[in-house]
Amino acid sequence: MTSFKTLDDLTDLSGKRVLVRVDLNVPVKDGKVTDTTRIERVAPTIMELSGKGARVILLAHFGRPKGQAVPSMSLDPIAGIVESVLDHRVHFAADCIGDKAEKAVGAMVNGDILLLENTRFHSGEEKNDPDFAKALAENGDIFVNDAFSAAHRAHASTEGLAHLLPAYAGRTMQAELVALEKGLGNPARPVVAIVGGAKVSTKIDLLQNLVKKVDALVIGGGMANTFLAARGIDVGKSLCEHDLSDTAKAIEAEALAAGCTIVLPVDGVVAREFKAGADNETVAVSAIPADAMMLDVGPESIKDINAWITKADTLVWNGPLGAFEIPPFDAATVSAAQHAARRTGEGLLVSVAGGGDTVSALNHADVADDFTYVSTAGGAFLEWMEGKPLPGVDVLKR
Ligand SMILES: Nc1ncnc2c1ncn2[C@@H]1O[C@H](COP(=O)(O)OP(=O)(O)O)[C@@H](O)[C@H]1O
Numbered sequence: 001m002t003s004f005k006t007l008d009d010l011t012d013l014s015g016k017r018v019l020v021r022v023d024l025n026v027p028v029k030d031g032k033v034t035d036t037t038r039i040e041r042v043a044p045t046i047m048e049l050s051g052k053g054a055r056v057i058l059l060a061h062f063g064r065p066k067g068q069a070v071p072s073m074s075l076d077p078i079a080g081i082v083e084s085v086l087d088h089r090v091h092f093a094a095d096c097i098g099d100k101a102e103k104a105v106g107a108m109v110n111g112d113i114l115l116l117e118n119t120r121f122h123s124g125e126e127k128n129d130p131d132f133a134k135a136l137a138e139n140g141d142i143f144v145n146d147a148f149s150a151a152h153r154a155h156a157s158t159e160g161l162a163h164l165l166p167a168y169a170g171r172t173m174q175a176e177l178v179a180l181e182k183g184l185g186n187p188a189r190p191v192v193a194i195v196g197g198a199k200v201s202t203k204i205d206l207l208q209n210l211v212k213k214v215d216a217l218v219i220g221g222g223m224a225n226t227f228l229a230a231r232g233i234d235v236g237k238s239l240c241e242h243d244l245s246d247t248a249k250a251i252e253a254e255a256l257a258a259g260c261t262i263v264l265p266v267d268g269v270v271a272r273e274f275k276a277g278a279d280n281e282t283v284a285v286s287a288i289p290a291d292a293m294m295l296d297v298g299p300e301s302i303k304d305i306n307a308w309i310t311k312a313d314t315l316v317w318n319g320p321l322g323a324f325e326i327p328p329f330d331a332a333t334v335s336a337a338q339h340a341a342r343r344t345g346e347g348l349l350v351s352v353a354g355g356g357d358t359v360s361a362l363n364h365a366d367v368a369d370d371f372t373y374v375s376t377a378g379g380a381f382l383e384w385m386e387g388k389p390l391p392g393v394d395v396l397k398r
């Protein structure tokens with residue numbers, strides 16, 4: 001028996017209004033969804049509920065609109081993509097609470113699927129405001145959480161709702177927890193973690209505990225710039241959170257005390273514009289021009305990183321090493337991904353990677369199927385790895 005209720009515990013679903021929290025925070029470039037993995041992963045839960053006659057109401061966030069209705073972060077265009085992945089009509093309501101939501105839910109028939117507008121358009125979502133959670137709950141009889149990748153957030157649609165309605169884990173939530181336990185519950189050492197990407201401020205705190213769990217921490221992407229700057233290196237116009245210098249220094253000290261090696265890039269590919277085909281050059285990290293951005297780690301760093309992957313028995317990876325969506329800044333991410341995939345295929349490495357953009361990067365490198373496990377989650381998976389309680393999971397426990 002699992003420690004939480006699942007869809008197996010739901011019997012008569014006919015006509016029931018089921019609020020399903022999914023993660024539709026998918027990568028988008030030039031207005032187009034570039035990776036549908038997160039949608040594909042929640043499809044089984046949605047189709048199972050719909051097939052059993054439930055009225056399936058999808059709740060999701062997109063981006064970080066900070067409580068404002070920001071048009072570029074509307075879920076409206078995503079509804080069509082969900083529809084094509086599910087091969088089932090998906091209706092859309094322009095608000096997740098209030099009259100618009102109530103009217104759209106009222107018009108549903110058994111088996112219908114409805115997507116409600118971005119929950120983060122309301123400030124009550126991220127504050128886990130009980131009144132906002134109550135407004136969401138008014139449109140449902142049952143709550144199913146299938147958004148493992150947002151389970152580290154104690155928000156109204158990931159945590160609050162579970163106090164108000166009978167709450168169940170969806171199929172993906174269940175599968176992610178089982179797979180992570182199998183792959184990383186008792187990892188073979190050495191364990192090497194790669195952390196990159198752009199969400200520096202929301203992920204840097206995780207590293208404080210992660211360095212106690214892994215033998216080496218390879219830092220790339222925007223995260224690396226923040227650590228390099230903390231070491232006194234001028235990173236020019238690179239994505240960097242200078243106000244996190246003290247945090248970066250504290251993590252380096254923790255790592256030293258825990259015997260974890262921190263691996264930072266020694267060189268980088270820099271450009272003055274963030275666009276495909278921009279003029280670029282490779283420089284040592286000590287020579288980043290003041291008006292340039294480091295958009296990928298350089299060839300010497302790739303050698304270092306691949307050598308660490310070779311040393312590893314277990315690899316955990318969240319966050320691309322560079323701005324992989326814009327060639328040639330995909331080189332390091334693709335090289336490391338392909339090297340890890342090869343080692344995994346040879347039976348020499350357990351490789352677990354996760355995160356919306358990380359999955360997209362592995363697909364770009366054509367190796368997503370060659371990793372031991374690919375999670376939909378980035379931050380949530382790192383927090384799980386740290387042993388931190390995930391509010392969205394804990395609240396589902398029996
Ligand atoms: N050096 C860099 N400068 C700017 N952006 C970067 C850099 N390296 C990586 N990125 C960006 O980081 C983003 C992914 O970060 P993040 O959201 O943290 O990953 P994930 O979604 O896998 O958890 C990608 O869009 C990528 O372009």
Ligand SMILES: O=C(OP(=O)(O)O)[C@H](O)COP(=O)(O)O
Nearest residue numbers: 025149150355356377378379380
């Ligand atoms: O994309 C997500 O996380 P990830 O970048 O860690 O993979 C989730 O949708 C959570 O988004 P958030 O980090 O804005 O809360």
